[in-house]
Amino acid sequence: MPFEVRYDGALLTEPGPSVAYTGGCLCGAIAFRIESELAPIQVCHCIQCRKAQGGPFATNIPVEASAFRLLAGAQLLKTFESAPGKQRFFCGRCGSPVYSRRESLPSIVRVRAGLIDQPLRTQPAWHAYTASKCNWWPIDDDLPQYPEAYVPATNDASPP
Ligand SMILES: [Zn+2]
Ligand SMILES: [Zn+2]
Numbered sequence: 001m002p003f004e005v006r007y008d009g010a011l012l013t014e015p016g017p018s019v020a021y022t023g024g025c026l027c028g029a030i031a032f033r034i035e036s037e038l039a040p041i042q043v044c045h046c047i048q049c050r051k052a053q054g055g056p057f058a059t060n061i062p063v064e065a066s067a068f069r070l071l072a073g074a075q076l077l078k079t080f081e082s083a084p085g086k087q088r089f090f091c092g093r094c095g096s097p098v099y100s101r102r103e104s105l106p107s108i109v110r111v112r113a114g115l116i117d118q119p120l121r122t123q124p125a126w127h128a129y130t131a132s133k134c135n136w137w138p139i140d141d142d143l144p145q146y147p148e149a150y151v152p153a154t155n156d157a158s159p160p
Contacts, residue, residue: 021118022071023115024073024117025093025094026096029093029094030091031073038120038122040123041061041124041125043058043060045130052090053097058112060111060112061110062111078092087100099112125143126144130147
């Protein structure tokens, strides 16, 4: 069944089965589908995310595991435990980071936003671990900045 992304705003208040995103890794072996609207994007400047992405920060979206469907590439999905109880999943062929998951929060997968195929309605919400940020990428937006982890009240956002 084809997915549909609309921009008239109607779906913002009535997410339903037609709200879905697709994504995949660089080589295309790993493909996934997210069957929900997306939470705000968490920008993480921690050193682990910088190294895992090869960039100044990571852009992560917490997704309910029940809404995340791996469509292809399960046999290529490798993991690295970057901190005790935290697994980073990546493509074993092309190296794309795909998502991370905490053993303490198994109901959430933290999807790397850059892998998603469609334009997103959601936007970055805050910067975390700015005490660890690189010195060559200035933050020039007005989003909140947190020197270490930021844990919102909702259960969908433990530290990235
Ligand atoms: Zn790949
Ligand atoms: Zn991080």
